[in-house]
Amino acid sequence: MISTSFTRTFGVAVPIIGAPMAGVSGGALAAAVARAGGLGFLGSAFSDAAWIESEYKKAKELLEPGADAAHSALGVSFVNFTMPGGAAAMDAALALKPSAVWLSFGDFKPLGERVKAAGIKLVCQVQTIEQAAAVVPLGADAVVAQGGDSGGHGRKGGASTLCLLAEVIDAVAAACAHHGLPQIPVLAAGGICDGRQVAAVLALGADGAVLGTRLVATPESTLVDxxxxxxxxxxxxxxxxxxxxxxxxxxxxxxPWPQDVDGRALRNRMSALHPDGVPEAERNALRAELQAAAERGDTSVTQVWSGGAVGLIKSVDEPAEALVSRIADEAAVVAELEKLLGEQKIQSSNTRRA
Incomplete structure (x- = not known):
C-alpha cells in the first residue's frame, strides 16, 4: 500500500477519496469507498438534516462490523455560497462527528470556522493558487486542487488538473511556511479514473487522488442507469x-451558482443549442422543457455530468469497493515500477560517469 501525508493525517489505508457528488454519493457509495480503505464522502451539499442523518446512518450500517478506523472513514460536504438545508443541516452534520467536512465554492471562513471549532478535519476544494493559499491559515487539513478536467461544477476557464496541481502544491507549501504551519496534504481532482492516473498525480507531488465520474459509474451510485x-x-x-x-x-x-463557475457534462442536444448558457428571456420555456425531459428520462436534454477521463470507463458493473481496491493496487504497482526505473536510471548515469 502507498502511505502519504494524507493517509497518515486522516488515518485511512489508501490515498483515494470518493468525491462528494450531489444526487450520486449517498450512504452506499460513501461506505464502499471507506470499506476499501479510502475516505468516502456524502454528496450532502444541498440536502437537509434528515437526509444527512439517514444516509450517514446507512453508510455506518454498511461498514464491516468492527471495522478499524482505516476502513470506516466517512465525510460530509457543503458549498459555501448556499445551504438549502439551512443551519440545521450543518448542525446535524457536525453532530455526527464525521472524519471530515468538505467545503467548496465561495468564502471558506464562516463554515470553515464552524468545522474547526467542532474538532473535525476540514477539506477545502480550490481551483486557483490564490484560493489554495487563503485556506491554509483557516486551518484546512487538506486542500483539493480541482482541475478543469473534472466533471460537474468547477471554475470557468480553470487550469487543467496537472497544471493546477503542481502550482497548488507549491502555493500550499509556501503558505504553510509563511504562517509557520506544518505542511498539509494536497489532493488531486479531475480526470482521474484508473491506477495509472493516481500514480501519476502522486508522482507529481499530490498526497491523494479524488475519484468522481469513475465512481458515478458503479452500482452503488444513485445516478439513474x-x-x-x-x-x-x-x-x-x-x-x-x-x-x-x-x-x-x-x-x-x-x-445561485456563481458566474465564474460552470460544469463539465456529456454533450447533448441541450448543450449543443446553448453551449454558452441561456439568455434570461428564454429561460422559463427551457426550464419547462428540461423538467419534462427529466420526468421522461430523456438524456438528450438533461445533464449528465462527466469528467474528461470518461473514455477509460468500460463498465458500470464493478462494485465501488472492488474498484477502489483495484485502483489502489494498480497505483501501488505503477509507483513501485517508477521507483525501480528511477533507480536503474541513477545507476546507469553513475556508470556513464565512471
Whole structure:
C-alpha cells in the first residue's frame, strides 16, 4: 500500500477519496469507498438534516462490523455560497462527528470556522493558487486542487488538473511556511479514473487522488442507469470530444451558482443549442422543457455530468469497493515500477560517469 501525508493525517489505508457528488454519493457509495480503505464522502451539499442523518446512518450500517478506523472513514460536504438545508443541516452534520467536512465554492471562513471549532478535519476544494493559499491559515487539513478536467461544477476557464496541481502544491507549501504551519496534504481532482492516473498525480507531488465520474459509474451510485450507460460509450479523446464545459444547466437550475463557475457534462442536444448558457428571456420555456425531459428520462436534454477521463470507463458493473481496491493496487504497482526505473536510471548515469 502507498502511505502519504494524507493517509497518515486522516488515518485511512489508501490515498483515494470518493468525491462528494450531489444526487450520486449517498450512504452506499460513501461506505464502499471507506470499506476499501479510502475516505468516502456524502454528496450532502444541498440536502437537509434528515437526509444527512439517514444516509450517514446507512453508510455506518454498511461498514464491516468492527471495522478499524482505516476502513470506516466517512465525510460530509457543503458549498459555501448556499445551504438549502439551512443551519440545521450543518448542525446535524457536525453532530455526527464525521472524519471530515468538505467545503467548496465561495468564502471558506464562516463554515470553515464552524468545522474547526467542532474538532473535525476540514477539506477545502480550490481551483486557483490564490484560493489554495487563503485556506491554509483557516486551518484546512487538506486542500483539493480541482482541475478543469473534472466533471460537474468547477471554475470557468480553470487550469487543467496537472497544471493546477503542481502550482497548488507549491502555493500550499509556501503558505504553510509563511504562517509557520506544518505542511498539509494536497489532493488531486479531475480526470482521474484508473491506477495509472493516481500514480501519476502522486508522482507529481499530490498526497491523494479524488475519484468522481469513475465512481458515478458503479452500482452503488444513485445516478439513474440510463445515464450511467452513456459513460461506457463516451470518450473525450475521440474526434469532437464527448464532454464540454457549459453554463446551460445552471442558467436553468434552481441554485445561485456563481458566474465564474460552470460544469463539465456529456454533450447533448441541450448543450449543443446553448453551449454558452441561456439568455434570461428564454429561460422559463427551457426550464419547462428540461423538467419534462427529466420526468421522461430523456438524456438528450438533461445533464449528465462527466469528467474528461470518461473514455477509460468500460463498465458500470464493478462494485465501488472492488474498484477502489483495484485502483489502489494498480497505483501501488505503477509507483513501485517508477521507483525501480528511477533507480536503474541513477545507476546507469553513475556508470556513464565512471
Amino acid at each position: 440510463a445515464k450511467k450507460a452513456l459513460y461506457v460509450r463516451a470518450s473525450d479523446a475521440s474526434e469532437g470530444g464527448a464532454t464540454l464545459r457549459t453554463r446551460v444547466y445552471d442558467d436553468l437550475g434552481p441554485l
